[in-house]
Amino acid sequence: GIQVEQSPPDLILQEGANSTLRCNFSDSVNNLQWFHQNPWGQLINLFYIPSGTKQNGRLSATTVATERYSLLYISSSQTTDSGVYFCAVPFRNTDKLIFGTGTRLQVFP
Amino acid sequence: GAGVSQSPRYKVAKRGQDVALRCDPISGHVSLFWYQQALGQGPEFLTYFQNEAQLDKSGLPSDRFFAERPEGSVSTLKIQRTQQEDSAVYLCASSFRQGGSPLHFGNGTRLTVT
Numbered sequence: 001g002i003q004v005e006q007s008p009p010d011l012i013l014q015e016g017a018n019s020t021l022r023c024n025f026s027d028s029v030n031n032l033q034w035f036h037q038n039p040w041g042q043l044i045n046l047f048y049i050p051s052g053t054k055q056n057g058r059l060s061a062t063t064v065a066t067e068r069y070s071l072l073y074i075s076s077s078q079t080t081d082s083g084v085y086f087c088a089v090p091f092r093n094t095d096k097l098i099f100g101t102g103t104r105l106q107v108f109p
Numbered sequence: 110g111a112g113v114s115q116s117p118r119y120k121v122a123k124r125g126q127d128v129a130l131r132c133d134p135i136s137g138h139v140s141l142f143w144y145q146q147a148l149g150q151g152p153e154f155l156t157y158f159q160n161e162a163q164l165d166k167s168g169l170p171s172d173r174f175f176a177e178r179p180e181g182s183v184s185t186l187k188i189q190r191t192q193q194e195d196s197a198v199y200l201c202a203s204s205f206r207q208g209g210s211p212l213h214f215g216n217g218t219r220l221t222v223t
Contacts, residue, residue: 096142
């Protein structure tokens with residue numbers, strides 16, 4: 001099946017720093033989604049991004065489908081950005097999403 | 110409703126008991142998904158529905174797990190004869206249409222089997 005690897009696995013930042021999270025996937029896909037799971041377990045959809053670049057406030061994402069990777073940029077990080085970030089891609093272009101290994105982010109004041 | 114609603118929020122079951130977990134998707138969302146998340150892991154797919162049709166149940170761990178969505182709205186995930194390895198967070202998600210649209214998750218049900 002499709003492999004979805006994220007890096008780094010863990011990231012510790014001071015408030016105000018910028019970061020880049022990476023998602024690599026093994027097969028071609030027709031869409032990709034980024035999620036943030038907060039410390040209380042709630043999964044929030046950040047981006048639905050099959051290709052190209054999207055921005056939402058301090059967050060932006062870029063997917064290069066032909067090279068099988070996506071990047072999530074967090075600028076001017078805040079303590080509320082802490083949690084685990086997952087990317088997810090569809091299995092064989094079905095609606096079944098396969099989640100990556102996750103990046104655990106801790107932002108300290 | 111405004112978001113995906115799941116109940117109960119927490120469930121403690123003795124080994125061997127049956128449990129039923131409820132999911133109320135966002136109104137108008139055609140697709141509904143169930144995922145299982147073990148501690149420290151990412152969500153793992155269990156099953157999904159398009160309206161009332163269960164299109165994929167390949168992720169259900171055993172025949173003790175059963176899901177239904179009889180009227181194409183509310184869904185129930187039932188686990189019979191629970192075992193300790195069933196302890197996990199069960200997440201429900203919905204999306205507007207089939208074929209690729211953003212997935213929105215509920216808060217999950219944390220199941221603990223003692």
